[in-house]
Amino acid sequence: MAGYFSVLLVLLTLGSGLIWLIDHLMFAPKRNAHLAMAEASAGGKLDEETAALIAPEPMLTETAKSIFPMIAAITIFRSFMFEPFQxxxxxxxxxxxxxxxxxxxxxxxxxxxxxxxxxxxxxxxxxxxxxxxxxxxxxxxxxxxxxxxxxxGDKIVYRDKRLYIQPNCKAGETQQGELLCNEFNKIxxxxxxxxxxxxxxxxxxxxxxxxxxxxxxxxxxxxxxERKGRYYQQPGTPTDEWVxxxxxxxxxxxxxxxxxxxxxxxxxxxxxxxxxxxxxxxxxxxxxxxxxxxxxxxxxxxxxxxxxxxx
Structure with a gap:
């Protein structure tokens, strides 16, 4: 599972988006109808302050609508594009x-x-x-x-503070880039x-x-x-060699x-x-x-x- 911060971002995005969607589909139409009746009775369009008193938008909905675009953008950027690390x-x-x-x-x-x-x-x-x-x-x-x-598929040796690599070559290859196949290349x-x-x-x-x-x-x-005594010992290989x-x-x-x-x-x-x-x-x-x-x-x-x- 991802880190707690990633999960929190996803939950905030889903939560605020869901609140916004439910309000848009269920409650906003009722507020708009109530406001339309009030404007019809008043004989004209009401100012924003009066409209807010007659058909107030819940604070939870207002908060969700304000943070959803920003949280969604951060979640997409951090989850799929770039993430900062220290x-x-x-x-x-x-x-x-x-x-x-x-x-x-x-x-x-x-x-x-x-x-x-x-x-x-x-x-x-x-x-x-x-x-x-x-x-x-x-x-x-x-x-x-x-x-x-x-x-x-590579074979790695770290011995006497030197690195050796035998690359995993395809059939018929004699060289992988500058590394020779079928032998340990001293880096x-x-x-x-x-x-x-x-x-x-x-x-x-x-x-x-x-x-x-x-x-x-x-x-x-x-x-x-060298701390060979602490090296990870892969079955079937020497202490300082890994496949x-x-x-x-x-x-x-x-x-x-x-x-x-x-x-x-x-x-x-x-x-x-x-x-x-x-x-x-x-x-x-x-x-x-x-x-x-x-x-x-x-x-x-x-x-x-x-x-x-x-x-």
């Missing part, structure tokens, strides 16, 4: 930072009903490299955002810097990774050991040593996909510390340079 953690650094406010394109991978999230229309499939908001498979009340690494990256981002006192290496569909930056903590099931996807955060993702809890089913992250529409800095007067949730600045399309 980045709550650093798991997608350096691509997305805490304080980024993004728009998620809801129709990228299909149109779903806003309450039960059942697929109504198929639109497209995720591509490797897409940044996607999805319902966390272990608790679908929680939204996660990660980058798509593995598509259905290339190159160092950009190692002093911009830190985890505590440890500097994180910023690398540019080539996923063959696009280049994007990731962060690696060279001093952090993506049909209609599922393998997701990873760009902040590789600070992300709870498919390496730890498994795959994301297609029905859990919410949409593709496409745009940063606002980005706030939150630099207030424990000794500052203002609380930590109060913004201290705006990062205008971050506004724009998401890569």
């Amino acid at each position: 980045i709550p953690s650093g798991s997608m650094m350096p691509t997305l930072l805490v304080g980024d406010f993004i728009l998620v394109q809801k129709y990228s991978y299909g149109i779903k009903d806003p309450v039960w999230r059942s697929q109504l229309v198929d639109v497209g499939e995720p591509e490797r490299g897409d940044i996607i908001v999805f319902k966390y498979p272990l608790d679908e009340k929680v939204d996660f955002i990660k980058r798509t690494i593995g598509l259905p 290339d990256f190159k160092l950009i810097n190692d002093d911009e981002f830190k985890q505590g006192s440890m500097a994180l290496a910023r690398l540019n990774e080539n996923l063959t569909t696009l280049n994007h930056d990731i962060l690696i903590n060279p001093q952090a050991p 993506v099931p049909a209609d599922h996807y393998f997701m990873m955060g760009d902040n590789r040593d600070n992300s709870q993702d498919s390496r730890f809890w498994g795959f994301v089913p297609k029905e859990n996909l919410v949409g593709k992250a496409v745009f940063i529409w606002m980005s706030f800095e939150f630099d207030n510390g424990p000794d500052d007067i203002l609380p930590g949730w109060v913004p201290t600045g705006v990062r205008f340079e971050r506004l724009g399309n998401i890569q």
Whole structure:
């Protein structure tokens, strides 16, 4: 089921629309007839104030008529077109930072009903490299955002902080884009810097990774050991290797040593996909510390340079 806010919007839309419709079909004609009789007795059209006294419109109906168009527009926009999200953690650094406010394109991978999230229309499939908001498979009340690494049928290896992909190729294919079929392709990256981002006192290496569909930056903590003991163990595969099931996807955060993702809890089913992250529409800095007067949730600045399309 969708989040509580989505359900509330749908209920408000249906409720206000139903009140408006019932009044239009049943009660408004009676008010109009009563008003017509009063105008006939008066010998002319009555002013609005007098008409309102003779045939008053109930406050509930007036409120429903005033909010229905606005609520309906918001529901349609948020349910089927774009939904705003706030980045709550650093798991997608350096691509997305805490304080980024993004728009998620809801129709990228299909149109779903806003309450039960059942697929109504198929639109497209995720591509490797897409940044996607999805319902966390272990608790679908929680939204996660990660980058798509593995598509259905792909084999994924993450070993010694390097990513390897064996794509799911069609019969007769020898190459899928820049990835060779029937072998694990080592995904290339190159160092950009190692002093911009830190985890505590440890500097994180910023690398540019080539996923063959696009280049994007990731962060690696060279001093952090791999947590293989916590990896999701898929039956029949080595600890650090996964085969993506049909209609599922393998997701990873760009902040590789600070992300709870498919390496730890498994795959994301297609029905859990919410949409593709496409745009940063606002980005706030939150630099207030424990000794500052203002609380930590109060913004201290705006990062205008971050506004724009998401890569």
